[in-house]
Amino acid sequence: MMPSDEKAVAEDTNMPDLSKHNNWMSKCLTPAIYSKLKDRKTPSGYTLDKCIQTGVDNPGHPFIMTVGLVAGDEESYSTFSELFDPVISRHNGYAPDAKHNTDLDASKLRGGNFDENFVLSSRVRTGRSLRGLALPPWCTRGERRTVEKLAVEALSKLGDELKGKYYPLSKMTEAEQDQLIQDHFLFDKPVSPLLTSAGMARDWPDARGIWHNDAKNFLVWVNEEDHLRLISMETGGNMKAVFERFCKGVQEVETILKQQGCSYMWNEHLGYILTCPSNLGTGLRGGVHVKLPLLSNDKRFNSILESLRLQKRGTGGVDTASSDGTFDISNLDRLGSSEVEQVQCVVDGVELLVQMEKKLMANEEIDSLIPPAK
Amino acid sequence: MPLNLSLMKILPAAAVAVGGASAYMKFGPDVEARLPPTRKLPYPPSADFPDLTHHHNVMKNHLTPAVYAKLRDRVTPNGITLDQCIQTGVDNPGHPFIKIVGLVAGDEESYETFKELFYPVIKERHNGYDPETQIHPIDLDPSKIKGGHLDEKYVLSSRVRTGRAIRGIPHPPMCSRAERREVERVVTEALQGLPSDLAGKYFSLKNMTDKEQDQLIEDHFLFDKPVSPLLTSSGMARDWPDGRGIFHNDKKNFLVWINEEDHSRIISMEKGGNMKSVFERFCRGINDVEKLIEQKGWEFQKSDNLGYILTCPSNIGNGLRCGVHVKLPKLSQDSRFNDILEKLRLQKRGTGGVDTAAVGGTFDISNLDRLGKSEVELVQQVIDGVSLMVDMEKKLEKKQSIQHLIPK
Numbered sequence: 092m093m094p095s096d097e098k099a100v101a102e103d104t105n106m107p108d109l110s111k112h113n114n115w116m117s118k119c120l121t122p123a124i125y126s127k128l129k130d131r132k133t134p135s136g137y138t139l140d141k142c143i144q145t146g147v148d149n150p151g152h153p154f155i156m157t158v159g160l161v162a163g164d165e166e167s168y169s170t171f172s173e174l175f176d177p178v179i180s181r182h183n184g185y186a187p188d189a190k191h192n193t194d195l196d197a198s199k200l201r202g203g204n205f206d207e208n209f210v211l212s213s214r215v216r217t218g219r220s221l222r223g224l225a226l227p228p229w230c231t232r233g234e235r236r237t238v239e240k241l242a243v244e245a246l247s248k249l250g251d252e253l254k255g256k257y258y259p260l261s262k263m264t265e266a267e268q269d270q271l272i273q274d275h276f277l278f279d280k281p282v283s284p285l286l287t288s289a290g291m292a293r294d295w296p297d298a299r300g301i302w303h304n305d306a307k308n309f310l311v312w313v314n315e316e317d318h319l320r321l322i323s324m325e326t327g328g329n330m331k332a333v334f335e336r337f338c339k340g341v342q343e344v345e346t347i348l349k350q351q352g353c354s355y356m357w358n359e360h361l362g363y364i365l366t367c368p369s370n371l372g373t374g375l376r377g378g379v380h381v382k383l384p385l386l387s388n389d390k391r392f393n394s395i396l397e398s399l400r401l402q403k404r405g406t407g408g409v410d411t412a413s414s415d416g417t418f419d420i421s422n423l424d425r426l427g428s429s430e431v432e433q434v435q436c437v438v439d440g441v442e443l444l445v446q447m448e449k450k451l452m453a454n455e456e457i458d459s460l461i462p463p464a465k
Numbered sequence: 466m467p468l469n470l471s472l473m474k475i476l477p478a479a480a481v482a483v484g485g486a487s488a489y490m491k492f493g494p495d496v497e498a499r500l501p502p503t504r505k506l507p508y509p510p511s512a513d514f515p516d517l518t519h520h521h522n523v524m525k526n527h528l529t530p531a532v533y534a535k536l537r538d539r540v541t542p543n544g545i546t547l548d549q550c551i552q553t554g555v556d557n558p559g560h561p562f563i564k565i566v567g568l569v570a571g572d573e574e575s576y577e578t579f580k581e582l583f584y585p586v587i588k589e590r591h592n593g594y595d596p597e598t599q600i601h602p603i604d605l606d607p608s609k610i611k612g613g614h615l616d617e618k619y620v621l622s623s624r625v626r627t628g629r630a631i632r633g634i635p636h637p638p639m640c641s642r643a644e645r646r647e648v649e650r651v652v653t654e655a656l657q658g659l660p661s662d663l664a665g666k667y668f669s670l671k672n673m674t675d676k677e678q679d680q681l682i683e684d685h686f687l688f689d690k691p692v693s694p695l696l697t698s699s700g701m702a703r704d705w706p707d708g709r710g711i712f713h714n715d716k717k718n719f720l721v722w723i724n725e726e727d728h729s730r731i732i733s734m735e736k737g738g739n740m741k742s743v744f745e746r747f748c749r750g751i752n753d754v755e756k757l758i759e760q761k762g763w764e765f766q767k768s769d770n771l772g773y774i775l776t777c778p779s780n781i782g783n784g785l786r787c788g789v790h791v792k793l794p795k796l797s798q799d800s801r802f803n804d805i806l807e808k809l810r811l812q813k814r815g816t817g818g819v820d821t822a823a824v825g826g827t828f829d830i831s832n833l834d835r836l837g838k839s840e841v842e843l844v845q846q847v848i849d850g851v852s853l854m855v856d857m858e859k860k861l862e863k864k865q866s867i868q869h870l871i872p873k
Contacts, residue, residue, distance in 0.1 A: 104643035105495070108671065108707050140641070146706055220682045223506075230503060231548075233512035261516065287697065294555055295514050411641075 105129060105140070107147045114159030115368075116146035119177040130459045133170045137163035137229050141290075142171060148288040158182060161289045163365050165222065165230030165356045179361075179368050183426045191362035191372050194429035197331075197338040203438045205328025210381045211417070214324035215337040215434065217374040218317035218365045220356040221348070225315060226366045235298040238318045245347040246311060249307055253340055255304035257313075260296035276301055278315050286343045291316060291366070299385050308333075309340050317365050317374075319344075330379070330441075332368035335435050362426060372426030377434045379441055380406050384416030385451040386444060391461065395447075398462045399440035420444065491796060495641040499544030501665075510534035515551070521559035522567030523778075524551055527585040531582030537656045541578045541637050541831070545571035549700075553638075556698040566590055566779050569699045571639035573632065573766040573774050574733050587771075587778050591836040601772035601782050604839035605748040613741030613848050619855045620738035620791045621827070625747045625844065627729035627784040629760070630766040636776040637701035637724060645708035648728045655757035656712045656721060663750050665714035667723075670706035686711055688725050701726060701776070718743075727775050727784075744844050772836060787847045790816050792824025795861040796854055801871060808872040809850035810834055830854070852862075 103126050107118040108133045120143065128139040146159020160178055162168055168175050176187050206215070220226060221241060224234045228245045245259045258267055271277040281287055302311040313319040321344065323337035345355060356364035362372040386392055387403075396403055404419040405412045420441055447457045514533050517525045528551065536547045554567025568586055570576055576583045576596075584596050605730040615623070630636060631651055634644050653667045668677055679685040690705045691697055712721040732753070733747035755765060766774035772782040796802055797813075806813055814829040830851055832843045857867045 104646065105641055107642060108702065132497075135504060136500060138498045142496060144703060184506070225502065225504075226850060229502065229506065231504070231513050233508035234504070236512065287702075292553060292556070293698075302526060 099386055111150050113151035115147050115178045115182050116143055116159030120174055124417050128171050128173060129143040131170055133164050133166040135164050135225055137167055139171055139393050142167055145285060145289040149285050150245055158367055160228055161366050164225045176194045185426050190359050192429045194431040195338040195342055197335040199431045200331055200334055200434060203331030206445055210379045212326045212380045213328060213330040213333045215292035215333055215377040216320055216322040218370055219319045220228055221318050222354045222356045228289045232294050232297060235314050239313050241353055242313050242319055247348050252306055253304050255302055257300055257302040259300035274307055276303060278312055278419045309336055330438055365407055373430045373433055375425060375430050375433050376421050378419055378421030379439045380417055381420055382417050383444060383448050385417050386448045398464050400436055401440045482746050494857055497543040500654040501546045510537045515555045519558050522554050522565045523586050523589050524567035532581050536579050539578055541572055543572045545575055545639055547579050549639060550575055553699040557695050569638050569776050570636055572635040576771060577649035586666060590779055594837045596770045600769050601836060602839040604841040605752060607748045608747040609841045610741055615738030615740055615851055616855050620789050621789045622736050623738060623740045623743045624734040625743055625787045626728045626732040628780055630728045632764040634768045638699040642704050642707060645724050647850060649708045649723050650799055651763055652723055653728050655754050658757045658789045659753055663714050663719055664718055665712055667710055667712045669710035684717060686720055688722055719746055740848055783840050785840050785843055787830030787844045788829055789819060789851055790827060791830055791851060792827050793854060795856050796858045797826050810846055811850050
């Protein structure tokens, strides 16, 4: 670029002031990229400014490196690729020409039955978006209601162990609400400014709801952060069963939706397309609540997790801390590896962590168990 | 690209020459960016009509499916839609005690483009004022005020505030960063030209030092990022604290907020009961600022029937809240207190703000009305009303009757 072009580009009057910011968007959005993208729109009219609003309004978070960027529709990822690609690459370590692999064959999982003296619960979740409809930050009320209608229609056709019922948030009775809270199923209107700044809480609780099967171990959230969040969970350590049910449920819903003429947003580079770039690929978070009071006090805990490609959270959710040595441990990666690979990573990693905890309880050393840094 | 940028540099000068009304032409791309979504499948208005069954706000009372169908696809010249204006009312069903408006104007033109909704909302909120037929009176001549020196044994402080918006630039809920920065530039430039006792300094929120911040907090001048969902749902907290700031004169009795809920909020205040002096300074300050921006080709947003135009329909007209902090421990315990206030067209609040309760019998008393009465009329009403209530308080202290003082 000519020096005069550089100077002119740096003076764009609408460029956000990111001097106090620390998120992936602020690290990647240069004045040159901003000027290039600021007048582009996706076919549905979504703009760069709307993508980055959450990152502009939320300079950073003390516990987590936030992405600071959302997609308003499927085309956001390509229309604004000059910004999304570097963010995805830096957050995920993913090359621009890489292909993402989808594998929902649960029979490939080895092991997955944890020691229930340590592992209290097991859970696998993912997200899915319905192609052709804008995502939660940008959808109109009409589109959001269409997502709900299509999802509920599909879910109503599930049978056997997956047969269940839909509870729309706006029509829930008090008794239903209390039960859902007791089951830890009910999701609230987002209050985190990371989410509200992106516009995904608009019109709450219109067209939001929760579906779950009669056995209460397969659950679908409609129109929360994504069009659909599909969750398989149970108390105890049988991750194998959780993952089997997960794969069955996710694939059956997809089959039924295809019969209805719908498909998921997906491409071979980014895998499943979701609102937040951190959820691209499998959109999968497989995790456990596990008691590791001794190991978590060991100064090597964080680096062990890093080597195992695992992430810790408090049991209250993504931005909480643990208070009693019980942690939520889940996979770090979503993009560039398959569902089977990611859940295997959790299974193997948690097995190892529990082994280490047992050794520490017996006052034995764990040096020989520590994995090499990746 | 270079061609567009050099055009951007020429246009401001052209805007100056032609006058404020064309100033918005230089924000072309921002208008484009605000346009409503386009969808592959057509959605009839009924598909998008909000569910307002649990709502209690003024917007809900007037947004019928028929009105929504008529207005949904209209767009103001700045690219603003009805859905953007009503978002705050859809997201905030209401408060059981306080009747909120539930609607904001994204720009000056929203009031007319969506008048099928805005006009009935205004009529309900402003006591039957009819924007179709009525003219709003403006009077910023403080010499017309009679009296205005309130008894300082009772009146602790006096304050007058209003808001002003710069013509051609959308309001805080919908403005772009560039537009917000332009408002900051236009207003601070004008404020720098204020003479004598009004002269002062501007503190931008994002460049403030810790020391300056502490001082402004101590003076009770600093405003915070809005947290109320009534405000954040409308979009007015975006990009905080960019383009926001506070100006005050050296004497600390004339204050301007920039880009908070409105483009500008202008406040004159002082301890004690000299409302005459507070209003005199208020008028002088506003009139000076208006002249200074006009010299550069800008204007305030204003119309014959709506008066001064602001973000919230509750503030149009004069946007004026004239009030005192006054000690009325005995009168406030009297069962006739609320009725007296009603008859005097006054409103009580706690001294902590609009939704606080009074402590120790000290109240914030201010005018109820905004649209349909001039500034002079309203300030006179507050002065006369507060004087009367102080007289009543004195009588009650001496255990004398106040019956003959109560307005009919």
